[in-house]
Amino acid sequence: MIDIIALVEALLPMFVGAPLLIGGVLLVLPRLARLRQVLGMVSLLAVLAGAIVLVALTSDGTVLVHQIGLWPGGVSIPFVADSFSALILAVAAVVATASFQYLIASGEARSASIASFVLILIGGVAGALLTADLFNLFVFIEVMLLPSYGLLVILSRRGNMAGSRLYVIINLLASTLFLAGVGLIYAVQGTVNLAELAGTGSDPATAIATALCLAAIAVKAAVFPVHGWLARAYSSTSPAVAALFSALHTKVAVYIVYRISAVIFEGDGVWMTAIMVVASLTLVVGAFAALGEREIRPLLVFQMISGIGFILIGIALFTPLGLTAGIAYMVHHMIVMGALLLVASAIEQTYGSGRLDRVAGLRNREPLLTAVFIISALSLAGLPPFSGFVAKYTLVLASADAGVVVVAGLLIITSLVALMSMMRVWADMFNGKRHTDVEVLAAESRIRSRRDLFDSDAVDADEVAAEAAQAVEQHAPPRGITATEEDPHGHRGTRIPIRLIVPALILAALSVALGFGGEFLIQLAEQASSALLNTSAYVEAVIG
């Protein structure tokens, strides 16, 4: 038998190199939109398959290492895959694939550079997850950010770029701060190799330098009190891009917090208490801020901020059960948030508005979308039998177990608040009577997207009216539904195409599967957490 571990170790840099290379090649290809989409999809699926292989190989605690250029350990820049990074990479690849599928279905991926940007983004994500060198981490974060700037601006249909600009400036500031932290760590320790830095957090100077890095990463993870930019930036772009980013950007930042806290601080009590306080505030503030939003996307983004608080509770506890719960929550959150944001995308792009008071009565017209929304919303709130229940139950159990009953209580209360904001979406968008101007809004949105117009550009009113009338005429009501007074158009007219729902459906199905197969989810998370708790295997593999 060929030594499969050695083979995969040698191929580890390909997780970064291949997407970057293919992304670059796609950029210079002539105008072959179909080929770009197919190649992009195939590459994403290949990354996903590779990540699943990594999860399988690292499940017994093996740490895969590739020293770039085969330099001896400690000198080289290593790529490392342990069960934690492999798991997060796999989930990120799943959500990225679903989001890209949505971008193809909605026609947004037809733009010349979108496939390349998504691939470069996933290459950067793989690099950030797999590298064991802090400076290299900074480089890969930048590799992730540059295509994101492109995705934000190109797919945005807002006439102004204030949101994208905010995103760039905040992220650049955080990156600069992170770089300063890396410089300080080098000043104190003379190395930025994560394995060599293991356990150095007990030295106060190193601890402060590392804390600077963590503070910078906290900005990127949108932790309270530096969370405000996220809702504005994510609302200004195309909704599918928000779904893509939700699983990649903030979660990579959270991954880095986990990694640095575990390796450098080794769960040092003082620092973990600080994280605990910040995480608790994040989860409460996010949940309550979501209640006050009037559009579906900012509402979901604030739920995401709340979820980041949930995830960080796991590392703050730093018990085996706590870490397991935190990682399980992270996996669950990436999938469910992706599903919810893709549902929001389908609504926004079909009906031309994400405002809670503009869209109503989806329940009767969109049975499939309603099912996906119910599954994801209940999973987010943490009801059985979905993945949210498994993750939240373990997290509450872990906090109570660690003696922080207040946090356990907060988790439960926050879950109720999350359920409340999901009920608001349900009550406003899915229930209720369809507005009379729904066809007009939808027609306006179709005309805009057909002509590549910004949201602020004017559209001819007569044309919109004609388009709306045509839609009502052409689309028969869905089978099994008879005309009632609930609907001004007798259930005729605009409906969300199935192809826009399928990506969210896949993610929601995954959430159900992980809910019923809760044991499997916990087992995966347990493997990942043991890699974090026992850093000696990591250090030994990297330094050799």
Added chain:
Amino acid sequence: MSLALSIGLLAAAGVYLVLQRGMIRIILGFVLLTHAVNLLIIAAGGVARRNAPFFGGDTSQAADPLPQAFVLTAIVIAFAITVVLATFAVVGRNDDDTEAGAEAEAGAAPRTPIATAGDES
């Protein structure tokens, strides 16, 4: 000491400029901030030893090459992002949060649907 002072000065000026409203000032602020961080990294490597490690140079007095490599990389990245920011400044001229920009934004923000007769629900 002079290194520490320059880092402090650059960082202070950079932070001041980044907090301004106009995009050009923000860009200049970032240029200064990245310079401050680059100097910080150079300082992290120590500036007392400056010899080359080859051509008969005294290796015990050789400069640390790693921070120099870091800075080189950081400069390239900062340059790329400065170009992106400059593009934002050119394309989104109305997005500045200055008074003129705020007016433009206020005009664009409320999304008024096209009202046709009898559509008020």
